[in-house]
Amino acid sequence: MVETKMMTPQERLALPHEAPLDMPRHAVNEPRQKAKKLVKPFLLRTLLARLCVISITLGLTWYGATEMYAVLNTNAIAGLQWAFLVLFCINFTWISFAFSQASIGFLCRLWPFSRKVKEAEPEGVTAILLPVYNEDPIRIRASIEAMHDDLLEKAPGKFAFFILSDSNRSDACIKEKHTFYPLLNHEDQGCPIYYRRRHNNNERKAGNIAEWVTRFGARYESMIVLDADSLMSADCLISLSRRMAAEPGLGLIQTLPTIIKANTLYSRIQQFANQCFGPVYASGLAAWHGTASNFWGHNAIIRTKAFAEACGLPILEGKAPFGGHVMSHDFMEAAMLRRAGWGVRFDMDLEASYEEAPPSLIDVMVRDRRWCQGNLQHKAFLLAQDFHFATRVHLFSGIFSYLSAVFWFLLIAVGFALAVQAHFVRPEYFSNPSLFPTWPVFDFQKALLLFELSMALVLAPKVYGWLSALLYPKRCMSFGGPILLTLDTLLEVALSALYAPILMFSQFLVVFDVLKGRDSGWKPQSRDDGATPWKTVARAHLSHTLLGAGLASAALFLSPALFYWSLPITIGLVFSIPLSWLSGGEKRGNILSKFMLLRASQEKRPTGIVKRLNEKQAQAIEDDSSATQPALQRFIKDVNFYHWYLAQLPQEEENTLCRSRICAQWQIEKSANLEQLTEHLQESECLAILKHKSLMLAMGKYLPQA
Numbered sequence: 001m002v003e004t005k006m007m008t009p010q011e012r013l014a015l016p017h018e019a020p021l022d023m024p025r026h027a028v029n030e031p032r033q034k035a036k037k038l039v040k041p042f043l044l045r046t047l048l049a050r051l052c053v054i055s056i057t058l059g060l061t062w063y064g065a066t067e068m069y070a071v072l073n074t075n076a077i078a079g080l081q082w083a084f085l086v087l088f089c090i091n092f093t094w095i096s097f098a099f100s101q102a103s104i105g106f107l108c109r110l111w112p113f114s115r116k117v118k119e120a121e122p123e124g125v126t127a128i129l130l131p132v133y134n135e136d137p138i139r140i141r142a143s144i145e146a147m148h149d150d151l152l153e154k155a156p157g158k159f160a161f162f163i164l165s166d167s168n169r170s171d172a173c174i175k176e177k178h179t180f181y182p183l184l185n186h187e188d189q190g191c192p193i194y195y196r197r198r199h200n201n202n203e204r205k206a207g208n209i210a211e212w213v214t215r216f217g218a219r220y221e222s223m224i225v226l227d228a229d230s231l232m233s234a235d236c237l238i239s240l241s242r243r244m245a246a247e248p249g250l251g252l253i254q255t256l257p258t259i260i261k262a263n264t265l266y267s268r269i270q271q272f273a274n275q276c277f278g279p280v281y282a283s284g285l286a287a288w289h290g291t292a293s294n295f296w297g298h299n300a301i302i303r304t305k306a307f308a309e310a311c312g313l314p315i316l317e318g319k320a321p322f323g324g325h326v327m328s329h330d331f332m333e334a335a336m337l338r339r340a341g342w343g344v345r346f347d348m349d350l351e352a353s354y355e356e357a358p359p360s361l362i363d364v365m366v367r368d369r370r371w372c373q374g375n376l377q378h379k380a381f382l383l384a385q386d387f388h389f390a391t392r393v394h395l396f397s398g399i400f401s402y403l404s405a406v407f408w409f410l411l412i413a414v415g416f417a418l419a420v421q422a423h424f425v426r427p428e429y430f431s432n433p434s435l436f437p438t439w440p441v442f443d444f445q446k447a448l449l450l451f452e453l454s455m456a457l458v459l460a461p462k463v464y465g466w467l468s469a470l471l472y473p474k475r476c477m478s479f480g481g482p483i484l485l486t487l488d489t490l491l492e493v494a495l496s497a498l499y500a501p502i503l504m505f506s507q508f509l510v511v512f513d514v515l516k517g518r519d520s521g522w523k524p525q526s527r528d529d530g531a532t533p534w535k536t537v538a539r540a541h542l543s544h545t546l547l548g549a550g551l552a553s554a555a556l557f558l559s560p561a562l563f564y565w566s567l568p569i570t571i572g573l574v575f576s577i578p579l580s581w582l583s584g585g586e587k588r589g590n591i592l593s594k595f596m597l598l599r600a601s602q603e604k605r606p607t608g609i610v611k612r613l614n615e616k617q618a619q620a621i622e623d624d625s626s627a628t629q630p631a632l633q634r635f636i637k638d639v640n641f642y643h644w645y646l647a648q649l650p651q652e653e654e655n656t657l658c659r660s661r662i663c664a665q666w667q668i669e670k671s672a673n674l675e676q677l678t679e680h681l682q683e684s685e686c687l688a689i690l691k692h693k694s695l696m697l698a699m700g701k702y703l704p705q706a
Helices: 043-072 080-110 137-154 170-183 204-219 234-246 265-276 278-289 304-310 329-339 361-376 389-424 444-470 473-478 482-515 534-558 560-565 567-574 576-583 586-594 608-623 633-637 639-648 659-670 674-680 683-691 693-702
Strands: 126-132 159-165 193-197 222-225 250-254 300-303 343-346 353-355
Touching: 043 080, 043 278, 043 444, 080 278, 080 389, 080 444, 126 137, 126 204, 126 234, 137 159, 137 170, 137 234, 137 608, 159 170, 159 204, 170 193, 170 633, 170 639, 170 683, 204 222, 204 304, 204 329, 222 234, 222 304, 234 250, 234 300, 250 304, 250 329, 265 278, 265 444, 265 482, 265 576, 265 586, 278 343, 278 444, 300 304, 304 329, 329 343, 329 389, 361 389, 361 482, 361 534, 361 576, 389 482, 389 534, 444 473, 444 482, 482 534, 482 567, 482 576, 534 560, 534 567, 534 576, 560 567, 567 576, 633 639, 633 674, 633 693, 639 693, 659 674, 659 683, 659 693, 683 693
Parallel strands: 126 159, 126 222, 159 193, 250 343
Antiparallel strands: 222 300, 250 300
């Protein structure tokens, strides 16, 4: 065995000295704490916005309910008609709520006076946390390098990066360590970059962040939490830290992430909607949220002390999917911060806060499965003690964002049942003793007007976004001018209409799956181009196709008019397989870009940080010469890397029994070379080598001899 060389403390440490911070676990029901002192210059505007949202939602719902009652029967209403009326009112309330927020947001966008936000210079260093879970480290390294270089130029000594790995696959663990190893440093006067991997990833991302807080949180006043695909400019990071420093009563500031680097059809649809329609809706949210806003889990700054004090999440009673650890932790962390008296604010005026979108429809469906379980789990908190009114609205909105698919599906089912009933069942004209018959009445004119109103409410946020961009020449030109902006808007509306029923039915199945008690597990987010083989797509969407074909056939049999009315629903379902296949794949997605359609401003004129990311990513891919090597060979090919990794492993307890460890040790001793070892190692044994220092020392026998 080759003797390990002596290393300096600088070489040994991948982390700074620990600064523990206590983070107690809280219960579901706890009393509200006294609110911290907050600057509230726009309190009246927040109250007016909330009043407008409530008034518009209730007013439209009442009008829709009375009109639908008149549509169904002017004399009497019973049976399936009552079910249809109730389901219609539930769905109409949901779209009215969305319309009211978009309307408030549109008015805020037209308001000529911008809000002045207080800023102050922070005293200490702000931590930037980047949780990683079996991700492609090449992309993450490029993002870190781009942000790191930007911060070195504009704010040296003010920030520190922490790569917090929860990866649990041996190849991912080794690759990310090998990729990040050259970046790590202790340059306190510049911008240090640290790396830590947990061997036990309890509570997933929430536990990952909490573990960092309890080990290092006392050293840093604030922490900026990013996702693996996040990117923020130095100016945005600096503004976040200054705004947090200026408001001692704030616990969290959420930014509005802009989607970039979309290269597939579906991600381009999301990117355009995010950049064109998103600011309008976000302005409405910010207007009525006030200092009781929400947290989306990334691209936000959090006061470390407040987070440790308030955000120790409870463990829910029972088993998954509704019990156990809280999955959608971000909503609850914002809720618990607010209950502890800390302000939570949504500052959507900050620019250069970026993220990426899922590349395909199937990737969205996979993500929805996890999000659905997390949101439905929030039912345990909906009526919990002393949560803020806005918090309860956030939680209810998150739950209903998935239950709405169930109610839409039930509305369609009951509507078809009414059509079947009208076709096969003879109406009873004298069901009640009377000299005059009771004629079944269906007011077609009112039904048409109500349908048009519903479509107007659904499309209004998109019209607001289009108009908002059109009114500002600079923003309009970023979309290619008024003609391309209009074409892109129409294309997005058409494509979204095709994909909407597919998503609706898939979310209906997801909710049903969760209610059956199935746990979603924890899968990494897809970051590739989402290209999926036909066989996989067909298997995923066979039920959608059969449902669409069945509905279309039934509608055509019952009435040609019903067939045409149901086309917005059935056509997307019938063609769900080719639509899903087209949604992913870089080659297919970039065809639109060649025709100047659904192109983002960052493609033609990227901002400085995005341009820097593109350059770093191209360079990182070119430098990754070891990508095809087996995982363990990366240690042996790079002796310095081997010694650095060995220095990070803690001293292990003696006499610890572990089957994988014992098997791995035996194979290391008996294998003549590394190729023979890797040929027979199982995944659990490879992970044991990465975890135990004694096994990694034994691997030294394969190092090149001096």
